[in-house]
Amino acid sequence: MSTMVIVGAGVAGATAARTLRSAGFDGRVVLIGDEPEHPYRRPPLSKDVLLGRTAPERTRLWPPEHWAGHRIELRTGTRAVRLDTGRRLVGLADGSELAYDRLLLATGGRARRLPAAEGLEGVHTLRTLADAARLRAALVPGTRVLVVGGGLIGAEVAATARTLGCPVTVLEPEPYPLARVLPPPVARLFASLHRRQGVDLRTGIALERLKRTDHGAFVATGTDGRRWTADVVVVAIGMRPCTALADAAGLTTGDGIVVNEHAGTSAPGVFAAGDVASRPNPLLGGRYRAEHWQAAQEQGAAAAHAMLGRPARPPRVPWCWSDQYGVNLQICGWPEAGDDIRFDGDPDGMDFTAAFHRGGLMTGAVSVNRPKEMRALRERVERPLL
Numbered sequence: 001m002s003t004m005v006i007v008g009a010g011v012a013g014a015t016a017a018r019t020l021r022s023a024g025f026d027g028r029v030v031l032i033g034d035e036p037e038h039p040y041r042r043p044p045l046s047k048d049v050l051l052g053r054t055a056p057e058r059t060r061l062w063p064p065e066h067w068a069g070h071r072i073e074l075r076t077g078t079r080a081v082r083l084d085t086g087r088r089l090v091g092l093a094d095g096s097e098l099a100y101d102r103l104l105l106a107t108g109g110r111a112r113r114l115p116a117a118e119g120l121e122g123v124h125t126l127r128t129l130a131d132a133a134r135l136r137a138a139l140v141p142g143t144r145v146l147v148v149g150g151g152l153i154g155a156e157v158a159a160t161a162r163t164l165g166c167p168v169t170v171l172e173p174e175p176y177p178l179a180r181v182l183p184p185p186v187a188r189l190f191a192s193l194h195r196r197q198g199v200d201l202r203t204g205i206a207l208e209r210l211k212r213t214d215h216g217a218f219v220a221t222g223t224d225g226r227r228w229t230a231d232v233v234v235v236a237i238g239m240r241p242c243t244a245l246a247d248a249a250g251l252t253t254g255d256g257i258v259v260n261e262h263a264g265t266s267a268p269g270v271f272a273a274g275d276v277a278s279r280p281n282p283l284l285g286g287r288y289r290a291e292h293w294q295a296a297q298e299q300g301a302a303a304a305h306a307m308l309g310r311p312a313r314p315p316r317v318p319w320c321w322s323d324q325y326g327v328n329l330q331i332c333g334w335p336e337a338g339d340d341i342r343f344d345g346d347p348d349g350m351d352f353t354a355a356f357h358r359g360g361l362m363t364g365a366v367s368v369n370r371p372k373e374m375r376a377l378r379e380r381v382e383r384p385l386l
């Protein structure tokens with residue numbers, strides 16, 4: 001009986017385990033995750049869980065009995081610490097070893113930390129359910145919140161904290177929030193939205209120093225020398241892919257674990273999927289690492305087929321969504337600053353789509369409060385790949 005081992009029980013790993021079974025694999029499937037919870041959805045953590053509208057247990061991917069029902073050996077609270085690709089063994093933190101025939105690394109990422117905030121108690125990051133519970137408890141109405149970083153998670157935390165009645169300051173080193181995912185003409189509209197909602201959004205400013213006073217408040221100093229006082233600090237400066245196992249085993253890594261279009265890594269029998277995987281970009285060349293829910297899900301499913309040696313539809317172009325103050329944002333493809341942009345609708349009224357083009361190719365698209373239009377836009381980005 002052959003054994004499939006999956007390290008990382010996020011959506012990529014969990015989907016792979018389930019896909020192995022739905023594809024008819026009858027051998028052993030072991031899903032190892034170092035978090036104590038059963039696999040859960042992260043997107044609500046910065047939205048409805050933080051708002052208190054969704055109970056943490058409602059984020060579970062599947063009911064607890066699902067795993068045994070599908071003969072998936074789910075080992076939560078278990079950390080893989082070693083990988084021997086020659087002997088095909090995964091070493092666990094308790095000293096035991098697991099032999100595999102095929103291995104999937106779906107280790108995702110951890111929240112990046114900020115050197116200026118290192119060692120300071122009470123500074124939050126947001127990646128896990130435990131992080132969300134701690135931050136939720138801290139977001140009491142009236143609490144002054146400083147968000148360091150105006151990317152998707154920083155912007156969502158800012159929106160949630162404002163909705164909960166907290167004064168919010170956001171420090172973002174780029175000229176606009178969401179600069180990594182949205183070209184400036186669209187990012188600018190989200191900057192205005194946050195300011196209209198009362199966020200003190202400071203762009204072009206990074207955090208230089210952070211101190212805690214004797215009374216427990218934080219004093220933050222920006223690179224422009226200005227100071228802000230806050231009760232709660234949230235560091236939202238992105239994530240770092242968990243490549244430690246792969247690095248130590250000598251797999252090719254860069255920004256993530258390098259895989260081919262079939263999720264195969266540089267080691268035979270070892271695959272990678274989800275936020276940790278650096279994949280070939282089928283449209284623009286080069287590589288990309290998606291940090292999106294659906295991409296992780298699709299990659300997990302495709303990797304399971306690859307582990308079985310079966311052809312699989314390659315994952316689609318990345319797509320993600322965000323909700324800020326009830327405004328639905330969806331992004332697909334790889335839009336960048338400098339792309340030609342064609343708006344359709346009312347950008348100032350936050351009711352529009354935007355299509356991005358570069359060198360004759362449609363590189364990506366955005367829909368704002370027009371979720372139904374995203375499907376056709378994504379298909380247009382994918383057309384040259386069909």
Ligand SMILES: Cc1cc2nc3c(=O)[nH]c(=O)nc-3n(C[C@H](O)[C@H](O)[C@H](O)COP(=O)(O)OP(=O)(O)OC[C@H]3O[C@@H](n4cnc5c(N)ncnc54)[C@H](O)[C@@H]3O)c2cc1C
Binds near residue numbers: 008
């Ligand atoms: C707060 C938040 C909000 C988000 N909102 C959205 C959204 O609105 N839309 C969207 O598209 N995407 C969103 N995302 C991104 C999306 O959730 C991720 O892209 C997706 O969860 C990635 O799944 P994954 O399985 O690749 O990795 P992960 O979810 O990171 O799972 C990897 C798991 O592997 C574990 N692990 C790592 N190393 C080991 C080891 N050595 N041994 C055992 N276990 C290990 C990790 O602890 C983790 O549990 C959000 C993410 C966050 C954090």
